[in-house]
Structures are given as structure tokens and as C-alpha cells.
Amino acid sequence: MYIPGSRPRLRHRRQLLTVLLVVVTSLIILSLGTTQVALGAKVKLTWLSTMWKINDQFHRDMVAEFNAMQDEIEVELETIASNSQQAEAVLLRVAAGTPPDIVDFHPNYFYNIAKEGILLNLSPVLAQDPDFNLNDFYKPVLDSLTVDGKLYGISQRISYYNLYYNADFFSAAGLPFPAVNWFDPNWTWETYRQAAGKLSRDTNGDGVFDVVGSVFGTATGQIVSWLAQGGARLFDDNYTELTLDTPAGINTLRYLSDLITSGVSRTGSWNDFVAGKAAMLHETPAVAQLIRDANFSYAWDVAAFPQGPAGPATALQPVPHAIVASSNHLEEAVVFFKYFFSREMSMRQSAAGITVQPRRSVVTSSSFRTQLGVKNADAILQALDVAVPIPSHNRNFVAINSAITSMLGKVFKGEVAPHLAVEGIKSQVAALLAEGK
Incomplete structure (x- = not known):
């Protein structure tokens, strides 16, 4: 309301300043962040x-x-x-x-x-x-x-990896169950090989085992487990070269190749185990839940891996x-x-x-x-007491892993001798390691 004698210009100026203050404050709030568009927003x-x-x-x-x-x-x-x-x-x-x-x-x-x-x-x-x-x-x-x-x-x-086993198959074959203790001296590569042979069965007489002693994968983690048991490693400490061509490395690859080419083991997954096509499975603890969810009809449990020449080990x-x-x-x-x-x-x-x-x-x-x-x-x-980390600290590890997996496929099929297969990718892996440092 206008009062005679008052100063309307000053009053209007104050109103204008108030409006400007509101506008400026709003702009400041908007500028505080792209996700917080208003006070109180999450x-x-x-x-x-x-x-x-x-x-x-x-x-x-x-x-x-x-x-x-x-x-x-x-x-x-x-x-x-x-x-x-x-x-x-x-x-x-x-x-x-x-x-x-x-x-x-x-x-x-x-x-x-x-x-x-x-x-x-x-x-x-x-x-x-x-x-x-x-x-x-x-x-x-x-x-x-x-x-x-x-x-x-x-x-x-x-x-990390453990051994799963079909208890019904072991009992039917008259075999003791695999060891629970990772340091049990009676559970070795040799006793594992013998058990796999006795557990393998040709159910239709075609000369091929329909049920095998074990299945395991060619993923790096599983291979590193075998290598550590055998006293071998993928790379040297400085990640400069592939070291599978050491005597321990070649012996480990030869052992795995013999298991597969003899027919008592094969590369595969937990699905083979659940289907009753394998007596032993190499897999992670998380697979236990998958086996339960699949309503597995056999008695089963987990055990330690067999000890290799260098002792017990699993990959983490x-x-x-x-x-x-x-x-x-x-x-x-x-x-x-x-x-x-x-x-x-x-x-x-x-x-x-x-x-x-x-x-x-x-x-x-x-x-x-x-x-x-x-x-x-x-x-x-x-298993945590004998676990060794997978050596993946190189930028080209995915490409290196692919080269190693491809090489192992040829070895496990019996197409190439282990020492020749490793020699065939060694320079390629060295170049990838150097580039990926």
C-alpha cells in the first residue's frame, strides 16, 4: 500500500533485489552437482x-x-x-x-x-x-x-578348486573315498589315476567309456592347480617368459594328457558330474549349491585334490x-x-x-x-592353506590365457607332444608379457 511521503523507488529497488537473490540462489543450487538438482535429493x-x-x-x-x-x-x-x-x-x-x-x-x-x-x-x-x-x-x-x-x-x-566325488560310484567300485585332508600321503596323482581307471565304465560295449573317472576344465585356475602340485609355474617371477617347458611343467602336462588320451578322464564341466557321467569333478565351492539345486540323485561330497610330486595345492x-x-x-x-x-x-x-x-x-x-x-x-x-594365486598380473593376461588354452587343447587330444606344444607358443607369450607389463 502507498503511504504519502514514502519513497516508492527505494521500495521497488528492494523488491527487485529480492527477486534477483532468489534467482541467483536457484542457479547456485543447480550448479552444485548434476545429480543433486534440489536440496535434499539423494x-x-x-x-x-x-x-x-x-x-x-x-x-x-x-x-x-x-x-x-x-x-x-x-x-x-x-x-x-x-x-x-x-x-x-x-x-x-x-x-x-x-x-x-x-x-x-x-x-x-x-x-x-x-x-x-x-x-x-x-x-x-x-x-x-x-x-x-x-x-x-x-x-x-x-x-x-x-x-x-x-x-x-x-x-x-x-x-578356488576342490574335488567333488560321487560316493555311490566309489562304493560300487569298492574304492575308498578320496582324502579329506590335503596332506594325506596316500592320496596322490598315482592313486587318483588308478581310481579314475577303476571308476570308468563302458556301459554299451562300444569300446568308449560312457562314465569316466573324472572331468576337469582347461580354465587357467584348474591348470595352475595341477602345475603347483607338480612343482611348475606358468611364468617366472618377473613375468618375462612362459615356464611350462621346465621338467616339472612337461611332466605335469604329460600326466594330464595321459589321463585324457587313455579315456579315464575328460575335459568337461559340473554338468557331466550331475548327469552321472563322471565320478570325480574339479570345481569351486560355489558349485556345491548348483549340485544341490540340480537334485543330484547320487550321494556325493567334497575332498582334497591328490598330491603331486610337489605336494598339495589349489589355485586361488x-x-x-x-x-x-x-x-x-x-x-x-x-x-x-x-x-x-x-x-x-x-x-x-x-x-x-x-x-x-x-x-x-x-x-x-x-x-x-x-x-x-x-x-x-x-x-x-x-584348501585355503595350500592355495596359490593365479598369476594374472599382466595387461595381456586374457590373450595369454587364450594362447595357453588353445595349446592345451592340442596336447590333451594327443595331437602334439607337450614339449613341442609349449615351444610353439613360448615366443608369442614372451612378446605378450613384454607388451603387457
Whole structure:
């Protein structure tokens, strides 16, 4: 209302200043971040995952629970089924300036991405938090995710190999069950070979075994297990050359080739075991759940691998999860990361069948033995004492792995002698190792 004697120009000026202040404040709010368009909005984190496939529903429920329990962070689980395509997507998005915040990988792709400087060094973030307790994680697992002295990932679970066996087949053949103790001196490569022969059966008389003593894969992890038992390694310490041409390496390849060419073993998967086509299977602890879900009609359990000339061994591989260093929301990503890898969440993941967890306190708990659902739980637990990391710390490991797998296929078919097969790829692998340092 106008009052005689007042100064209308000053009044109008004040109104104009008020309007301008509102406009400027709004612009400032809009400029604070691309995802926080208004005060009180949640920070959005993108988790680009390829390893969610092990218990899909648990991962989605866990994310939904986290989003509902607080009002500051919203996690979106984005999935890509192909391991290689997911790793490529991470590289492309980081290069484009639109990085995901949290990622996981098939272990074959971890080292390359870590060496690119894409991942956050977790050492100072986690080591200083006593509640998180980094010391609770198995050291070989942390070592496998450490590059140039920096910890770039935490493993959701540990992947290593045990022996599964069909107890009904062993009983029918009059054979003792495979050893539970990895250091049992009576369970050796030779007794394994003999057992495989007695367990193999030609059911239709065509001269070919329809049921074989064992099946195992040619994945690097399985081959590294055999090599370690035989006293051999894939590479030298400095990753400069393929070392399968040592006497121990050639003897190991010859042993495996003899198993397959004689017909008592074959390369295959857990499906052969579940179908009753193999008496023994080399696979990870996670496969126990798959066997149970398949309603396997035979009595079965887990055991130790046979000891080779160098003693007992199995290959260990992590399932890496990491934070992208160029994330726009590092603080919030760390909050979710600590939640996901907390001891409480590790216990829940173990109960959901996501095994084996990397925390010692979880693996040694009484509930873990129950969750495994096998009589010979000690065979799974003791494997951690003889596990050796898969040597994947080279940027060209995927290509090298492909060359080795192709070479092994020829050896196992009896097409090429082991020493000639190794010689045929040695220079190729050396070049890839040098390029991938």
C-alpha cells in the first residue's frame, strides 16, 4: 500500500533485489552437482556389475535395503552379462567422462584396469577404519588385488578348486573315498589315476567309456592347480617368459594328457558330474549349491585334490570389486563399499550361498560349516592353506590365457607332444608379457 511521503523507488529497488537473490540462489543450487538438482535429493551411485549373476536376487535385495535404510545415497545396480563387454564398458565410460562409481570384474580383467589408473587405492581408505578390520581378510586374497603396493579391490568371494566325488560310484567300485585332508600321503596323482581307471565304465560295449573317472576344465585356475602340485609355474617371477617347458611343467602336462588320451578322464564341466557321467569333478565351492539345486540323485561330497610330486595345492582367484577413482561421489561410494563388505553383510552373503567369503571370521564360524551343506567341510576350509594365486598380473593376461588354452587343447587330444606344444607358443607369450607389463 502507498503511504504519502514514502519513497516508492527505494521500495521497488528492494523488491527487485529480492527477486534477483532468489534467482541467483536457484542457479547456485543447480550448479552444485548434476545429480543433486534440489536440496535434499539423494546422491545417485551407479554400480556396473558383471558378477551379480551369483545370486541375482540377493544383490538386488541388498541394494534395495541399503537405499531404504538411509536418505542420502541411492545405488543403481546396472548389469552386463558378458565379462569382457562389462570390462570394456568401464574403460569406455571412464574415457568419456561418465564413469560408474562402483565396479566388479571377472578376475582376468582386473589387473589391466588397475594398471590403467582407473581404480581408487583403497589402502588408506580401509586400513585406518578399525570397524572395517582389513586384517580379517585372508592375506593371499588381498595380495592378489594389490598392484604396485596399492590395494585396488576387495573380493566378494574367493574362487578356488576342490574335488567333488560321487560316493555311490566309489562304493560300487569298492574304492575308498578320496582324502579329506590335503596332506594325506596316500592320496596322490598315482592313486587318483588308478581310481579314475577303476571308476570308468563302458556301459554299451562300444569300446568308449560312457562314465569316466573324472572331468576337469582347461580354465587357467584348474591348470595352475595341477602345475603347483607338480612343482611348475606358468611364468617366472618377473613375468618375462612362459615356464611350462621346465621338467616339472612337461611332466605335469604329460600326466594330464595321459589321463585324457587313455579315456579315464575328460575335459568337461559340473554338468557331466550331475548327469552321472563322471565320478570325480574339479570345481569351486560355489558349485556345491548348483549340485544341490540340480537334485543330484547320487550321494556325493567334497575332498582334497591328490598330491603331486610337489605336494598339495589349489589355485586361488578373487572376485574383485572396486571404486572408480574418477567417480564424482567418492565419499558416498566408500560408504556403500564399507556396507557391502562389512562382516555382517559377509555373513549374510555366506548364508545366501555366495561362498567362500574372504573374511576369516566368517569362514571359521560354526554357521559357515552348516551353510556349506557338505559332510567334509574341512576339505573346503583346509584348501585355503595350500592355495596359490593365479598369476594374472599382466595387461595381456586374457590373450595369454587364450594362447595357453588353445595349446592345451592340442596336447590333451594327443595331437602334439607337450614339449613341442609349449615351444610353439613360448615366443608369442614372451612378446605378450613384454607388451603387457
